[in-house]
Amino acid sequence: MNNLFFDDYRDMSAHAGHIVLSELKKKKDLRICTATGNSPTGTYEFLARQYLNHPELFKELHIVKLDEWGGLPDTHPGSCEHYLQEHLLKPLNISNDRYTGFSTNPQNARLECERIQQKIENDGLIDLCILGLGNNGHIGFNEPDYHLQPFCHVAQLSEASQKHGMVKDLDIKPSFGMTLGMQNILSAKRIILLIYGTGKEEVCSKLKKKIITTQLPATFLWLHPKVDCLQLKST
Structure with a gap:
């Protein structure tokens, strides 16, 4: 794991954005799995600005949604779908045929996960x-x-996930989510881990110990050969 530290969030986000651009220049039909939340927002905003000047770089980019809250309408501002539409899919003009994502409120969540798994394997x-x-x-x-x-x-x-900023103010919080699994994640050719936000000091300290445990899933990233971990110097 390549640990990189930055003075401010904007610099951290720009660095992550430049990694994406460098990969796009090497492979036009790049497939990126994207998280949601505060940590990657600056990176997506950086990419949106780059698109304005270089739209040709993004014309074959494929986006895969990492996860989704269960039971929220896709138009709900707390859904991952709404977040990605606003921060990434619309700004980068990603068409439906270049997007793979869980439905927000499927009739059968297990079958929806099987559908996404099959699509990932096929693509x-x-x-x-x-x-x-x-x-x-x-x-x-x-x-x-x-x-x-x-x-x-x-x-x-x-309980910690149900306190996430995207859903913490909901009267009835999602009890389940749909997500890519650990092998899906670790099979990616390259990984960017963005660490930003309050209350993560303890988990960062544990992650740095390089002890791999299912009680801290992020520690499995130590098994991957190409992980860039970006965080602020104060974290």
């Missing part, structure tokens, strides 16, 4: 995965547990 490996770090060490909705799921699955959300 090929993810080239770049952009991740955030949960306060309890989760990545995607791969929550701390005694075991972890390798492929797309329905995840019961922890």
